[in-house]
Amino acid sequence: xxxxxxxxxxxIATKFAVFSTYICTAxxxxxxxxxxxxxxxxxxxxxxxxxxxxxxxAGLINPVLLPAASTxxxxxxxxxxxxxxxxHISISLKRALAGFILAVITMVPLGLAMGWFKNLEEIxxxxxxxxxxxxxxxxxxxxxxxxxxxxxxxxxxxFWASLWPILLNTINGVKNVDTMMIKASISMGASxxxxxxxVLLPAAxxxxxxxxxxxxxxxxxxxxAAEMIGANSGLGFLIINSQEVFRIPDMYAAIFTxxxxxxxxxxxxxxxxxxxxxxxxEIKYV
Amino acid sequence: MVKKTxxxxxxxxxxLLIGGASLYGxxxxxxxxxxxxxxxQVETKKELYAVKYPNVTWFDPVYVADEKGWFEEEGIxxxxxxxxxxxxxxxxxxxxxxDFANRHTPLELTAIAGGxxxxxxxxxxxxxxxxxxxxxxxxxxxxxxTIKDFVGKKIGINSFGACSEYVLKEYLRRNNxxxxxxxxxxxxxxxxxxxxxxxxxxxxxxxxxxEKSLISGGIRSIFSDYIVDDGLSGMLPYFTNEDLIKENPExxxxxxxxxxxxxxxxxxxxxxxxEIFAKRRxxxxxxxxxxxxxxxGIIPDDTPVQWWIDLLVREGKLNEGQIKAQDVxxxxxxxxxx
Numbered sequence: 001x002x003x004x005x006x007x008x009x010x011x012i013a014t015k016f017a018v019f020s021t022y023i024c025t026a027x028x029x030x031x032x033x034x035x036x037x038x039x040x041x042x043x044x045x046x047x048x049x050x051x052x053x054x055x056x057x058a059g060l061i062n063p064v065l066l067p068a069a070s071t072x073x074x075x076x077x078x079x080x081x082x083x084x085x086x087x088h089i090s091i092s093l094k095r096a097l098a099g100f101i102l103a104v105i106t107m108v109p110l111g112l113a114m115g116w117f118k119n120l121e122e123i124x125x126x127x128x129x130x131x132x133x134x135x136x137x138x139x140x141x142x143x144x145x146x147x148x149x150x151x152x153x154x155x156x157x158x159f160w161a162s163l164w165p166i167l168l169n170t171i172n173g174v175k176n177v178d179t180m181m182i183k184a185s186i187s188m189g190a191s192x193x194x195x196x197x198x199v200l201l202p203a204a205x206x207x208x209x210x211x212x213x214x215x216x217x218x219x220x221x222x223x224x225a226a227e228m229i230g231a232n233s234g235l236g237f238l239i240i241n242s243q244e245v246f247r248i249p250d251m252y253a254a255i256f257t258x259x260x261x262x263x264x265x266x267x268x269x270x271x272x273x274x275x276x277x278x279x280x281x282e283i284k285y286v
Numbered sequence: 287m288v289k290k291t292x293x294x295x296x297x298x299x300x301x302l303l304i305g306g307a308s309l310y311g312x313x314x315x316x317x318x319x320x321x322x323x324x325x326x327q328v329e330t331k332k333e334l335y336a337v338k339y340p341n342v343t344w345f346d347p348v349y350v351a352d353e354k355g356w357f358e359e360e361g362i363x364x365x366x367x368x369x370x371x372x373x374x375x376x377x378x379x380x381x382x383x384x385d386f387a388n389r390h391t392p393l394e395l396t397a398i399a400g401g402x403x404x405x406x407x408x409x410x411x412x413x414x415x416x417x418x419x420x421x422x423x424x425x426x427x428x429x430x431x432t433i434k435d436f437v438g439k440k441i442g443i444n445s446f447g448a449c450s451e452y453v454l455k456e457y458l459r460r461n462n463x464x465x466x467x468x469x470x471x472x473x474x475x476x477x478x479x480x481x482x483x484x485x486x487x488x489x490x491x492x493x494x495x496x497e498k499s500l501i502s503g504g505i506r507s508i509f510s511d512y513i514v515d516d517g518l519s520g521m522l523p524y525f526t527n528e529d530l531i532k533e534n535p536e537x538x539x540x541x542x543x544x545x546x547x548x549x550x551x552x553x554x555x556x557x558x559x560x561e562i563f564a565k566r567r568x569x570x571x572x573x574x575x576x577x578x579x580x581x582x583g584i585i586p587d588d589t590p591v592q593w594w595i596d597l598l599v600r601e602g603k604l605n606e607g608q609i610k611a612q613d614v615x616x617x618x619x620x621x622x623x624x
Contacts, residue, residue, distance in 0.1 A: 017301060024298040028291065064502075065479055086302065093303045141377065149367060149374075149383045230383070232341065232368040241369065243475040244343050245569045246498055261302075264295050271292050 014083040021080065067249045072256060075249035089257065092223055092235040095151065099158025100219040104212060107163045111170025111208070112200070121171070132168065136161035136222050140229075149230030161222035162215035169211025173204030202277070209273040216269060220262045235261075334363040335537050338384045340370040344493055345576045346388070347548035349566045350559050356547060360540035373445060379404055379527050386541060388524045390449040391594040398614060399604055403528040406591070406615035408542045409580035410549070413520025417578045418510030420450060421496040423489045425481055426504050430488060433461050433509070442472040442486035450490040452597055453511050453519050481505065497575040521580070521590040523615065531619070538619045546583030546622055552576050582622035585615050
């Protein structure tokens, strides 16, 4: 069947992906412009964009080292059209999300436990204090030694970097819950389960989400370093490799894409937080 | 309540996450597919041994041999594990994350002194007058003409403890100006920029970075590492883990045999070798370069290694007599060696 051969399917798939990316981006931009006061909220970004185009063109900045915004845009479009950008984004997202989600599902429960049970906290505190200061990048060679140069070590290093804000903010969130609320709930006969789900979690949620959002941004930051070793694809790899093969516009294309991804993920997390901590706003106006 | 924007962003992220993954795979998976394809086409009776090799960012005859299918003839396939920073080559061979690598001799010597079980098994590239290992570059208008002008200047090197630091230090020492010079570490990829912006006075560059800088213009070369003892320091040997030698000497022999063949071919076909390298890496053809290789991959005698042992002893990094050159390298796995 001629029309089902792999390269034809890939072309269709690329076109679909580019099309849907375009539609989504246009739609987002449209909403933002319609809903916000364009001039005030986006003024700074527009100014920076204009400078980014003007300075390299005028030669005030060496255009080989910092290409104009239009050159970088063309590089982005080329990478999208060839499908290469999707491949890099996908593998980077997979690595970053794997490490980040692992950190969330292990550290939120652990943080809740450590914040609640004083014994647990006393036992683990020294270790936590010692490890929290150790930068993920400094530990990189050790991770390579233990976990090799494949996907595992990348996910582990991202996991390590993003777990600290999540763990520490969760512990903080639990410890800062108003003891009055806890005492009142217990005195009203709340079971442990109710205490956890209806009192503790909602009260600690703002802190936990702060930690989660920090964890997500750390994950993306460390992604670039994680992809320096044993990688053949990914946005971090693209940033480094583009320099090595003297394709600077591609490097900026990758940096820009990484920033956009960070914005998208952060946006979703903020929305999630608003949904879960909706109660907080109501309390404000009481 | 879920806003429409949430849905759009969610869809976008989902498209990005899945879109690349299932339809394109990653480069890692793509290369595996390519190897499987090649394998089934060749119809070999025995399983090809997968040699883990990094995607080297400088010229390497392994690219040439891989392109020409010479490894398969010897029962080997190269498993490209991806790019690894040069500084991780020795640890990666020590931990067997990769099977072979090439780096400058002093790094292997210090690793061996630290207990690493690695051995040099092929000579690799040499410094020739036309194709030196490193070039020392300055900005066009610079006042620096000879080594004597290095006094009080800032030199950019790609790392401490290797060729870029020591060869120059040796040359400075012989001219009695060792202590008046400042070394600064700058990664290879940023060296040209630092030089052009005047942040360093002299840049020590390797291929393909020096080709790129010189071709781009506005930069000139004052000398190359050939100037010190006719480039004796320039050997860039291949090394492997001693455990691999014990477990599978045949693989080591096959690898060295193909490597030597590709190196000799490169010596006769520099232009095409450079083009293969540029194609593999995605570099513009005009920046492609290749090095010159020791004939048949044979390490000729103790001298290239001894040069480095003596230097490291002078620098205080090794004790006198701590390492013997004979123990560090071997030609026994090179079929061309009689």
